[in-house]
Amino acid sequence: MSLFPATAAAKSAGRRAPRTAARPVRRGQRAAYGFIAPLGIGFGVFYFWPMIQTFYFSFTEFGPFGGHTWTGTDNYARVLRDVTVWQALGNTLIYCGIGLVALPLAIVVAALLNRRGLRGVAVYRALYFVPFVTLPVAVGLVWNWLYNGDFGLLNEILGWFGVDRHYWVSDPSTAVLAIGAVMVWSTTGYYLIIFMAGIKSIPRDYYEAAELDGAGPVRRFFTITLPLLSPTLFFASVICMIQSLQTFDLIFIMMGEKNPAVGETQSVVGLFYTWAFIENAQGAAAALAFLLMLLIAGLTYLQFRLQRKWVHYG
């Protein structure tokens, strides 16, 4: 029996479950299938079937009004040859790197909010969580106003310190960072909630024992909180990476098509959108989407391999 319910759950998820020989289907199992059917059917119809279709269409030229002709691997050749794809891929990896900044930020805030005797934790938690539940469109618009080169609050404040006004989202050198900052701002709250729950499951007596031994708050954070939080951190980092590789809406809202920094900020999904819905190249877009899926699957697999080296299960 484990003392730590949360980590025990993560443990069984992380390690390979023991293989069992096929058993005869029992009556109870049929009922179980009945219960998962609604979700299973929904998943099948709205996720799995479109995925198979996308895979098929990635080998075709797709007419703007329906109808498609088999073109073999032409679309994949186009994707790999296109320089904009590689640029978008580079941008996406940068977003992914910036997006992961939310994790350490969330851990630190979670540790601070978990201090004993802190009042109004619920208020803080709600405040941090609000950006995450706000529509990305609204987030993008509001931040565009803050960033606005002529009338924005950011430039106004920097102006007090003698900093020249700057067009944050339309200067290619700052646009990615400006968008990345908003990404981090809007996702930190989500990971904060996850980490706070993770920290809650660490028994208090560990801290008390460490305190008696004379460990300071920083030491306690690094030797107790962080290692015992690593399963949660692993889960969060997988989710965070997948989400930032699929990033689109915020960039779409914040950039606009006439932005001189479009090339420097376009993500893979953004490029997919342009191909599929503006340039009527659905076939090539399907190929691009499929390659992105492979990339995400590959990186996630890599993360699962690497976790053995750094995740502690209690």
Next chain:
Amino acid sequence: MRRRTLLCSGLAAASAPVLAACSDEGGGADGGGRTTVSYGMWDPAQVPGMKQIIAAFEKANPDISVRIELTPWSSYWTTLKTSMRGGTAPDVFWMNAVNFQLYAAHDVLEPLSEHIEHDRTPVDRHPEQLVRLYAYDGIQYGLPKDFDTIGLWYNKDLFDKAGVKYPDTSWTWDDLRDAAAELTNPRERVHGFCSEMQRQLVLYPAIHAAGGYVLRDGHSGFGDERSVEGLRFLTDMIDRGWSPPQSAMVENIGRVRFWSEKVAMVHDLSAMAGQMYAVPALKDHAGVTVLPKGRERTTVIHGLANVISAKSDKKAAAWKFVHFMASRRAAEIQAESGVTISSYAGTQDAWLKSMPEFDLKHFIDMEKYGVPYPSSKNTAVWENLQYPLLGAAFSGKGGIEDAARTLGEQMDRALKEERG
């Protein structure tokens, strides 16, 4: 066993509404034997005017009723394409030049030439360039309903402050440059002009005014020397500080700068007159005139057309409506509603009178020499090349010549691909 039957009936119950929804489509006639024609459009500002026209049409054709299907601009084309695939597209809908040839080439529009001949639709009363914009391979697929030209809007207040004479129909590019220099006031953060990277309003008119072209006989004009000259005229104003750079205009477009009186002159559409008129300060001291003359005096003309879906099962009624929309009566009602210029010749008086403070007549005069908005079968593909390639040059980084040439090459490649 019982469980399985329960599951099956559950599935049947769940799919029942879907089936009902499917069979609901297609039936056109309502209870009273009237045919209902659906009319797809995107501009909410035009709904009241369109409703008046529909009322007049329904009065003349008691057996037909028209139902407006409004889809916001941002999703209009995606929705339309999808609904064409699924067979639920409106019977009659708005079309623009960018998308027209794509639709016509894929045979999803009803050819109108025979109908026009049979019913003697007054096509010749509409601007010829516009009518031609909606013909493909010699067949007419759409009938214009309105048109837009681009004029030079100016802020009289800023002109007075700088002591510069107002623009008029004699102006050339030299006058525009001189005035832009005089009007620019860095301390007030006021610019003389907006060399905005906006194809319809600024890029295309400048290219044509310099004697260049955008698209001719299936070839790109961006590499053309005169086209480059037109573009250089624009970027030069940015380099000299008489226009904000594009990086600044992404965040506050020329139109908004003009509304907030931070720029003295902008190019803008006739259709924007109503919005200018709604800005209290501008109603009093904004003026409008024709675009200044470069090597040539020109503007870009574009207009929407009504088209009929080839998949419609109510084509006869739909044609009656499109025919009516191209008539003098419909054009007059549209002009009175004051949003756009009706394309029917001689019906624009009501529009002119709706905003007496502005000299709107120039927009109509420009129709004579306006160049139609350039388009091909897959216009969006090469249009999409423009902003990323020209962006740096329009942000004061130089290199417009190379950028335009590269754009010309890439556009030619896209055009070649589109021919197949």
